[in-house]
Amino acid sequence: MTGAIMIGTIIAAEIKSIIQENKEVKSFYLKPTRNIGKPEPGQFFMVWVPGREEIPISVSGYFNGLIRISVAKRGETTNYMHTLRNGDFLGLKGPLGNFVHVDPNKKYLLVGGGYGVAPLVFFLNEYIRLGGEKIEVIIGARSKDLLLFEDEITQLKAILHIATDDGSKGFRGTSIDLMKKIIRKEKFDEILLCGPEQMLINGAKLAIKNNLKAWVLAEGYMKCGIGICGSCELGNSGLLVCRDGPVFDALTYLRSLETI
Numbered sequence: 001m002t003g004a005i006m007i008g009t010i011i012a013a014e015i016k017s018i019i020q021e022n023k024e025v026k027s028f029y030l031k032p033t034r035n036i037g038k039p040e041p042g043q044f045f046m047v048w049v050p051g052r053e054e055i056p057i058s059v060s061g062y063f064n065g066l067i068r069i070s071v072a073k074r075g076e077t078t079n080y081m082h083t084l085r086n087g088d089f090l091g092l093k094g095p096l097g098n099f100v101h102v103d104p105n106k107k108y109l110l111v112g113g114g115y116g117v118a119p120l121v122f123f124l125n126e127y128i129r130l131g132g133e134k135i136e137v138i139i140g141a142r143s144k145d146l147l148l149f150e151d152e153i154t155q156l157k158a159i160l161h162i163a164t165d166d167g168s169k170g171f172r173g174t175s176i177d178l179m180k181k182i183i184r185k186e187k188f189d190e191i192l193l194c195g196p197e198q199m200l201i202n203g204a205k206l207a208i209k210n211n212l213k214a215w216v217l218a219e220g221y222m223k224c225g226i227g228i229c230g231s232c233e234l235g236n237s238g239l240l241v242c243r244d245g246p247v248f249d250a251l252t253y254l255r256s257l258e259t260i
């Protein structure tokens with residue numbers, strides 16, 4: 001399930017274009033200098049930023065050989081990435097990790113919070129490309145200026161639901177509060193959750209309570225990204241986010257964090 005030929009190898013990739021998605025997130029369209037294969041939704045790269053660190057970032061899109069990653073300003077390395085320009089180079093190790101199988105015949109609900117929307121929008125693009133027509137997306141943010149990929153999701157003609165903590169757009173509350181309302185009225189084959197840890201825990205519990213199949217796209221503190229250092233262990237479960245994930249079924253995720 002991983003991009004086996006590239007594990008441990010860093011490939012240089014040129015920044016071809018940069019889009020400011022909102023005040024905290026920029027997308028980078030990257031052209032690798034060697035063929036690294038097509039990433040799958042849920043997979044990530046260890047992105048080596050010259051002069052800084054190597055950090056895990058999910059794939060948010062793949063367009064004719066260009067890899068898109070969408071990076072939120074957080075600390076030193078991500079802030080520095082926001083100063084990069086077209087023509088600069090990054091290093092890519094991957095694609096890494098397991099992924100979510102896209103089935104265009106299934107009905108999905110995607111639930112994202114903050115930059116967690118990034119891998120979900122990649123899934124959505126793939127689902128639509130394969131001819132899928134039954135998909136709904138919830139995007140959540142603290143306020144409307146932090147919503148991510150609203151235009152792209154609308155253009156892809158998915159049914160879009162918006163939740164903001166401060167009520168500045170759409171439903172007032174979290175994406176999980178909105179998920180609760182939606183699943184009361186509608187049935188879905190699978191739910192995909194990506195966002196901050198507490199959001200994932202609440203979403204996974206809600207899905208299990210309602211007998212819904214759900215996948216969690218988890219985060220962990222990563223150093224090597226390839227199963228060696230142990231820093232990304234999910235709770236004390238022995239499961240490594242980089243090697244056994246980042247995609248986990250909801251029950252495995254909750255059990256690993258000992259929250260169920």
Ligand SMILES: Cc1cc2nc3c(=O)[nH]c(=O)nc-3n(C[C@H](O)[C@H](O)[C@H](O)COP(=O)(O)OP(=O)(O)OC[C@H]3O[C@@H](n4cnc5c(N)ncnc54)[C@H](O)[C@@H]3O)c2cc1C
Pocket residue numbers: 044053055056057058059070071072073074075076077078079115118119218219220221222241246
């Ligand atoms: C599988 C995976 C996929 C990811 N995908 C994306 C993505 O698509 N877009 C994106 O913007 N970010 C993503 N991240 C998070 C990203 O890797 C971190 O934001 C980044 O490493 C922070 O680096 P920094 O040097 O800028 O900040 P640091 O100075 O290292 O940290 C800044 C702050 O963020 C906290 N922090 C850093 N990393 C994490 C983490 N993994 N979990 C919780 N808190 C953390 C630190 O404790 C600190 O408070 C992903 C992480 C993982 C594990």
Ligand code: FES
Pocket residue numbers: 221222223224225226227228229230231232233240241242243
């Ligand atoms: S990051 Fe080193 S084991 Fe996962």
